[in-house]
Amino acid sequence: MNIEQFEIFRTIAQVKSFTRAAKILNFTQPAISSQIKSLEQYYNVELFERGSSGVKLTEAGKKFYEYGEKILALFNEMEAELAKISGSTKEFIKLGASNSPGNYFLPSAIKVFKARHPNAYVRVDIAHSYEIIEALRERSLDIGVIEGDMSYGPDIERHKISSNKLVLVAPANAKWKKIRNISIQDLMREPFIAREEEATLRYLFNSYLKSIGYNLDDMNIVMEITNWEAMKQAVLNNVGLAIIPYPVVEKEIKEGKLVEIALEGENLQLNWNIEVVVRSGETLTGLKKELFDFLTSPDTIWKAEEENITQNKMRFI
Numbered sequence: 001m002n003i004e005q006f007e008i009f010r011t012i013a014q015v016k017s018f019t020r021a022a023k024i025l026n027f028t029q030p031a032i033s034s035q036i037k038s039l040e041q042y043y044n045v046e047l048f049e050r051g052s053s054g055v056k057l058t059e060a061g062k063k064f065y066e067y068g069e070k071i072l073a074l075f076n077e078m079e080a081e082l083a084k085i086s087g088s089t090k091e092f093i094k095l096g097a098s099n100s101p102g103n104y105f106l107p108s109a110i111k112v113f114k115a116r117h118p119n120a121y122v123r124v125d126i127a128h129s130y131e132i133i134e135a136l137r138e139r140s141l142d143i144g145v146i147e148g149d150m151s152y153g154p155d156i157e158r159h160k161i162s163s164n165k166l167v168l169v170a171p172a173n174a175k176w177k178k179i180r181n182i183s184i185q186d187l188m189r190e191p192f193i194a195r196e197e198e199a200t201l202r203y204l205f206n207s208y209l210k211s212i213g214y215n216l217d218d219m220n221i222v223m224e225i226t227n228w229e230a231m232k233q234a235v236l237n238n239v240g241l242a243i244i245p246y247p248v249v250e251k252e253i254k255e256g257k258l259v260e261i262a263l264e265g266e267n268l269q270l271n272w273n274i275e276v277v278v279r280s281g282e283t284l285t286g287l288k289k290e291l292f293d294f295l296t297s298p299d300t301i302w303k304a305e306e307e308n309i310t311q312n313k314m315r316f317i
Helices: 003-015 018-025 029-043 059-086 099-116 129-137 174-178 184-189 200-211 228-236 246-254 286-296 301-316
Strands: 048-051 054-057 091-097 120-126 143-147 156-171 181-183 191-195 220-225 241-245 258-264 271-279
Touching: 003 018, 003 029, 003 059, 003 099, 003 120, 018 029, 018 099, 029 059, 054 059, 059 091, 059 120, 091 099, 091 129, 091 286, 099 120, 099 143, 099 228, 099 286, 120 286, 129 143, 129 156, 129 271, 143 286, 156 174, 156 200, 156 228, 156 246, 156 286, 174 258, 181 184, 184 258, 191 200, 191 228, 200 241, 220 228, 228 241, 228 246, 228 258, 241 246, 246 258, 271 286
Parallel strands: 091 120, 091 143, 181 258, 191 220, 191 241
Antiparallel strands: 048 054, 143 271, 156 241, 156 258, 156 271
């Protein structure tokens, strides 16, 4: 058993997906699956339950996560203290990210940043936006990258770096290839896939519905899912319609596997803002300042993502 296994386990538990965890950690999926299998064999327990909507922790997994967090925190503290004694310039940065940036935008950007700064050790926590804010306030994070458009108070400084539209998507079957728009009344009757109750998107979409006299609870919600990849797969499998950030489904829309549906007579112009957040009045130094400048530059974070997408396309040509 080694520290890397704790990191792998923790990331899978947070993003609820082996595939997404592999991308974030820059490993292959077989590699991280092998590490988890090794842990499960060592302790003779199952740590994850696999399902159609992703993975979730077993009772043993929850206990392992609880102690793993303590072990990782102590390990990072030890590394930092030993680095000071040895005079090493290695610097630990605790970065929190909500679902969309953590899964779809940050992995390639962090990879570029670490290539430029080999002495940077960036630990990424995936959590809900409000949890990232609380962790910043408690000083257990240095920087946060969050989604949505909510007010967090004067103690949090916000830096908007991107705004992505949210789109209503449907499977590209015979019905939706012909019906490319829908009224809000008809949408209320269609099977709908929603994010979980704590998700910022759910709050954002429900606020929009209330502004035009409706409520999310009035919709025909057939499934609640905690991550974008599983939502996308559910739509592809004809489970229902869903509201998803455009970058998550851009590839499938362009390939004709999903279709974007417009709302008749309604102006569904929901934007999914991505922001870097830090504690107000605090001056970042060293590699933390370098990472902050890198993330808040519109020319670097998205360029890194584009390069990653291009490389992935080349891989499959």
